[in-house]
Amino acid sequence: MxxxxxxxxxxxxxxxxxxxxxxxxxxxxxxxxxxxxxxxxxxxxxxxxxxxxxxxxxxxxxxxxxxxxxxxxxxxxxxxxxxxxxLGHDPQWFAQYLDLEVRAGVISAFEAQVVPGLLQTEDYARALLISGDANLADQLLRERIERQLIFNRVSPPHFTTILSQNALEWPIGSPEIMRAQLARLLECAELSNFVVRVVPRSWQTGACPGLDGSFVRMSGDDFGEVAYAESPEGGRLVSAPPDVRKFHVRYDRISAKALPEGPSRDLIRQVMEALSE
Structure with a gap:
């Protein structure tokens, strides 16, 4: 009872x-x-x-x-x-976001400034986390790397990411750490359940909705579709269909500015080569 x-x-x-x-x-x-x-x-x-x-x-x-x-x-x-x-920003949303991430079948992420957490190397993630709260860096690093285990499942989620060129070029850690991180992106881009594209920083691209910030969309058989908008010290998990549709439109508009997969990989390689000079 x-x-x-x-x-x-x-x-x-x-x-x-x-x-x-x-x-x-x-x-x-x-x-x-x-x-x-x-x-x-x-x-x-x-x-x-x-x-x-x-x-x-x-x-x-x-x-x-x-x-x-x-x-x-x-x-x-x-x-x-x-x-x-x-409507409110709530740090507790991230715990629920992580639960949905594990259950998601499709994940689409736009990152304006850094490589998505699910694709970060350990050294890159450590350098990022130490720049925040160094006291919690080790714990947060373990949690971030454990999240990547979803890709080891028998049926891993399909992951699509669009990154701004800023995310490729912002110096994190050291040139060696950045080269290894960009190599990880290229490895993922060759896998069938990953799509990696880049929005180039150019006058032709100009302003785009991605300048407003990073966000993630997820869908799963048991929870439908949700979106997560990032913000300092919190975030917002959106589940109402009318609001989720706004993120669909935003993602499509960013996608229209992004390079196709092949040219995106070429740009990642160019940034890697520049780090060796």
Missing amino acids: ATKRTPDQLPNPKSSMWAFIAFYLRFRRNQAGLSGEAMGRIMKVGKSKVSRIEIGQERLDWQEAEMIDKEWDTGGLFGLLVWYAS
């Missing part, structure tokens, strides 16, 4: 919008006399996930909110709550 939680063990609805959603979902479920299993049938999830949402360990997504609104005829209340909660 599940242990009944005290009010102190449940999310405080005054602490954040996500905590309010967890509180209100539990309140409405109990008001309707529904078990966690019955609630799960409405949301098309298991009762364990209903429990995790209600105690704040997971967050209600847009699709689940839509099913609740339809069943209870709320006028779209839960969908609106999720939408408002998603």
Whole structure:
């Protein structure tokens, strides 16, 4: 039998919008006399996930909110709550992002300044992390390298990345570290489940949506599509379809400025050769 939680063990609805959603979902479920299993049938999830949402360990997504609104005829209340909660920048989003990354079948990333974490060499990643919080660098490095194990699966995700030329040329660590990192990019570019393209820094390219910053799109069989927009000290995970579509458009517009795969590899080689001079 599940242990009944005290009010102190449940999310405080005054602490954040996500905590309010967890509180209100539990309140409405109990008001309707529904078990966690019955609630799960409405949301098309298991009762364990209903429990995790209600105690704040997971967050209600847009699709689940839509099913609740339809069943209870709320006028779209839960969908609106999720939408408002998603607007904020929240460091805790990254933990959920990592969970989705492991489950994703397709990942598309645009990087404006550095090589994507999933393609970083250990030395390159270490040099980046030390420039931030040196005290946490070793722990963060282990976590970053462990994330790359998703490519060792029997059915690894398909990974497409578009990088700005800035990401290839910004000096990280040392010339030797940069050459090894660019060589890693070229190795990945030859694999069937990777696509690596570069947006050249030129007058012909000019301004493009990629100047606004880096972001990632992911899709998986059990969670649909989401986007993650990076920001200092946090980030924003977007799950509402209208907002995710905006990232699709943005990615397509950046892609239109990027070089094809062959010329992208040629540019990476040119940058590598320049490091040897």
